[in-house]
Amino acid sequence: MTENAIALVSFVLTLMVFSYMLGDLPLIRVLYRSAVYIFVGMTAAFTLVVSYEGLILPYLQDIQNSGTSWTTLGNSADVIIFFTALLFGALLLLKPVRSLTWLTNSVYAVVIVVGASVAVVGALSGTLFPLLHTTVTIPEDLSADFGALVDRLIIFVGTMTALFYFHYQTRAKSGAGAGQSRLGRGFRHIGKVFIVTALAAIYASTILTSLTILSERVSFLFQFGAT
Amino acid sequence: MGSAGMAAFVAFVVGVTTILSLLLGDNPALFGGVPGSDELARRLALPGDVLLRLVAIVIAVSIVIGIANLLFAHIGRLARGKIYSAILLASFAFTIYWTITNKGDTSLLEAVQVPIESALAALLFVSLAYGGSRVMQKRADVWGLLFVAVALIVLLGSIPLEGLAPVKAWSDWLMAIPVSAGGRAILLGIALGSVVAGVRALLGQDRAYRG
Numbered sequence A: 001m002t003e004n005a006i007a008l009v010s011f012v013l014t015l016m017v018f019s020y021m022l023g024d025l026p027l028i029r030v031l032y033r034s035a036v037y038i039f040v041g042m043t044a045a046f047t048l049v050v051s052y053e054g055l056i057l058p059y060l061q062d063i064q065n066s067g068t069s070w071t072t073l074g075n076s077a078d079v080i081i082f083f084t085a086l087l088f089g090a091l092l093l094l095k096p097v098r099s100l101t102w103l104t105n106s107v108y109a110v111v112i113v114v115g116a117s118v119a120v121v122g123a124l125s126g127t128l129f130p131l132l133h134t135t136v137t138i139p140e141d142l143s144a145d146f147g148a149l150v151d152r153l154i155i156f157v158g159t160m161t162a163l164f165y166f167h168y169q170t171r172a173k174s175g176a177g178a179g180q181s182r183l184g185r186g187f188r189h190i191g192k193v194f195i196v197t198a199l200a201a202i203y204a205s206t207i208l209t210s211l212t213i214l215s216e217r218v219s220f221l222f223q224f225g226a227t
Numbered sequence B: 001m002g003s004a005g006m007a008a009f010v011a012f013v014v015g016v017t018t019i020l021s022l023l024l025g026d027n028p029a030l031f032g033g034v035p036g037s038d039e040l041a042r043r044l045a046l047p048g049d050v051l052l053r054l055v056a057i058v059i060a061v062s063i064v065i066g067i068a069n070l071l072f073a074h075i076g077r078l079a080r081g082k083i084y085s086a087i088l089l090a091s092f093a094f095t096i097y098w099t100i101t102n103k104g105d106t107s108l109l110e111a112v113q114v115p116i117e118s119a120l121a122a123l124l125f126v127s128l129a130y131g132g133s134r135v136m137q138k139r140a141d142v143w144g145l146l147f148v149a150v151a152l153i154v155l156l157g158s159i160p161l162e163g164l165a166p167v168k169a170w171s172d173w174l175m176a177i178p179v180s181a182g183g184r185a186i187l188l189g190i191a192l193g194s195v196v197a198g199v200r201a202l203l204g205q206d207r208a209y210r211g
Helices: A003-022 A025-062 A075-092 A098-136 A140-144 A148-165 A182-226 B003-024 B037-079 B083-101 B107-138 B142-157 B162-176 B178-200
Strands: none
Touching: A003 A025, A003 A182, A003 B107, A025 A075, A025 B037, A025 B083, A025 B107, A075 A098, A075 B037, A098 A148, A098 B003, A098 B037, A098 B178, A148 B178, A182 B107, A182 B142, A182 B162, A182 B178, B003 B037, B003 B178, B037 B083, B037 B142, B083 B107, B107 B142, B142 B162, B162 B178
């Protein structure tokens, strides 16, 4: 495709998507929805191509090469793993067959649990322990700088009270010491300040990002219109 | 053992094997100076490695099945006269044809995918700005005020004007201290939630695979 053709198609599709801002008129709706359906169809096609060329094809080429091996078990184990995975994939198609539900559910179990295990190990070693460590550790050189010490203290208090804010508890029956203590409510309010501040900053950063993209698109439309 | 019991048993065995393998495998330091610790660590990493390979291929096959399901659903919708499904199917078919006949050519991606994605991301600005104005209309309390005030300080702080230097300093401090604390708490909350959800799946309490 030539540069001009790419620019023309981009121009038309950008206008089709931006037509959403004009309101819910019948013709406008056709333009916007057409662009979205083109996008979904193309995304599905690219996803299919990437999963075939990036995952299935390399694995298929690997098992055909007896010199390579994914594990220390050798190439023959790779062949078994590959065809077991294909069998598992085929078993997923048998979900509507009621008598084989135990089999498809077991395949789902393997996929979900391996994913969950990776998530657990990743959350523990990649997020939980490092973040807790950096939050509670006070660097040695802070003793000379009072401002930095206060900042560290604010981060510590903010993180802990915000975590406390996530603590949910059901309200006990009325008259049986229902609700939280005044101290607990105070911690929750302090935590909420930090959570709202963080969410507002994330919101502002997202606005800035989308504004940058919007200005790039509008500038492209004007540039193309001028040529 | 019923269908749910069988799936829960498989989940427990596979989950415990994977977690132990990921935590203990390929880490000889865990076993100190015990002779043969390298070999032991390598052997412990093997089950996790095999299971991850297996699941990676199953997920790739699942993606193909999912896309086939999308196509069949839209063929059904097309048969009921939904014209937009024809656009989706034509777009899909054309992309596959283009990818096969023009190997390595990214011009279709540049001409269609990138502009639509960028334009949709740009539309997000309109939705976010509208949402921000609604916050103050619907929630004119101290939390709504705090939200808008912080958002305004961060937005104004990003403008490179000399007159706004004090706001920039405020914005930098906000991002470095309170936002960092709140962000850490959110990340820790997500990590704790992931651990709890993972352990629930491991113990067979997840409804997704229990039928």
